[in-house]
Amino acid sequence: MNLNVVELKAFVPARDFERSKAFYLALGFEVPWSSHDLAYVRYGSVAFLLQRFYVPEHAGNFVMHLLVENADDWHAQVVAADAAGGFGARIDAPQDRPWAIRDFTVTDPSGVLWRIGHNLPRAADG
Numbered sequence: 001m002n003l004n005v006v007e008l009k010a011f012v013p014a015r016d017f018e019r020s021k022a023f024y025l026a027l028g029f030e031v032p033w034s035s036h037d038l039a040y041v042r043y044g045s046v047a048f049l050l051q052r053f054y055v056p057e058h059a060g061n062f063v064m065h066l067l068v069e070n071a072d073d074w075h076a077q078v079v080a081a082d083a084a085g086g087f088g089a090r091i092d093a094p095q096d097r098p099w100a101i102r103d104f105t106v107t108d109p110s111g112v113l114w115r116i117g118h119n120l121p122r123a124a125d126g
Contacts, residue, residue, distance in 0.1 A: 015054040015110040023109050026081040059111040071102045071117045
């Protein structure tokens with residue numbers, strides 16, 4: 001029996017489908033495939049499906065976590081993409097978290113919260 005997992009993707013809601021696609025493209029993601037109501041969005045080897053579906057309660061409680069090599073570099077990319085001004089995204093400054101991750105949050109045009117961060121070295125058990 002082969003139970004290997006190949007991939008796991010979330011279906012991310014979009015209030016304004018075209019605006020959300022433009023937001024992710026501005027951040028450096030690719031959209032190699034899109035239909036009227038679904039888009040395959042990727043960055044390197046990670047991907048999600050953006051869907052033309054929006055329920056405020058759902059989008060406002062939806063969280064994506066993107067583990068990267070350097071959260072500060074990603075924060076600079078998000079700021080440079082004018083995600084706040086051009087798309088109304090909320091962006092917080094990177095912080096070291098007690099769970100050993102340095103991350104920041106950015107909220108997409110539909111209200112989806114992204115936590116983008118990198119692992120911090122854990123203190124040696126003593």
